[in-house]
């Protein structure tokens with residue numbers, strides 16, 4: 001198949017997932033055309049992969065350059081130039097409405113292709129619900145030829161929040177075990193934790209929804225009882241504030257802000273516990289990647305997190321904001337070598353259920369089904 005994938009190109013989970021999906025499909029022989037405003041961060045070269053940049057020309061009149069218009073036009077051009085079979089957009093805003101627009105333009109030119117929208121999280125739970133966007137989000141989701149959500153919780157949340165008339169397929173996020181597995185990085189661990197301290201880790205885009213302050217506060221409580229270090233990976237609007245908080249709490253020397261990192265599996269390989277105390281989290285891809293490297297998770301019990309983090313087995317879940325409970329549970333795991341090993345093993349086992357080879361065929365089946373139905377509908381109209 002010739003598939004167009006539209007995504008955000010940054011370190012965010014939706015872009016990472018879309019990129020991993022495209023790369024996996026290309027390895028299976030599909031021709032993949034990425035459309036984004038920058039080259040997706042995890043994108044590697046493969047002869048079946050093409051990248052098309054969305055350029056947004058500026059003009060003095062535009063206080064807000066019309067990205068969605070440029071995106072829809074790019075979609076039209078890429079589809080026509082490469083005779084794509086279908087378009088798969090990740091994160092509804094503004095990708096689904098741009099895809100709808102592109103599809104309508106193409107129909108006028110005698111080219112008719114379906115588009116699939118994958119809902120990832122805040123496109124539904126935070127941003128999408130805002131009345132500024134809600135009418136367009138509702139319309140473009142309903143106009144999609146198929147809709148997928150990355151967790152059961154996100155599917156239910158979408159039905160609760162929007163008048164969606166179609167079935168939403170749940171296709172969970174996946175992890176590439178070839179890339180995310182434990183490797184021997186003892187020398188690296190010695191550098192970061194020379195006293196053999198436990199290593200806790202947090203990975204995110206440091207947005208408010210991640211409750212980065214809670215990460216620091218959980219660590220402060222754990223650190224008071226267990227010799228430990230905290231690695232903060234990623235960057236975003238809350239980073240500066242988080243660094244200030246570390247200084248105020250006088251624990252800064254045991255916390256390292258490493259910024260955006262490409263080789264996260266190496267960091268997970270030396271980590272003992274992953275902290276994800278988010279306000280809301282439709283899935284928590286970074287937690288799954290940590291688990292695949294044998295790192296247990298302390299998270300909140302919000303959104304889709306209970307679908308990947310199993311209470312008392314791969315880690316623990318607590319109420320949003322309950323840093324004391326999360327710290328207690330972290331100490332429980334970290335204080336015993338034997339218990340930590342059990343949690344590590346269980347995390348690894350559980351993550352294997354989300355292995356990419358199990359999930360990619362679900363997307364391929366959906367693509368075939370959508371194309372079949374679309375072509376049958378078209379034939380019936382002739």
Ligand code: GMT
Pocket residue numbers: 008011012013014015017120121122123125150173209280281282283284285286303
């Ligand atoms: O919805 C977002 O905040 C953006 C998105 C991203 O691009 O990082 O994250 C969401 O999609 C990820 C991939 O499906 C999920 O793993 C994240 O849980 C989800 N984020 C939230 O729900 C906050």
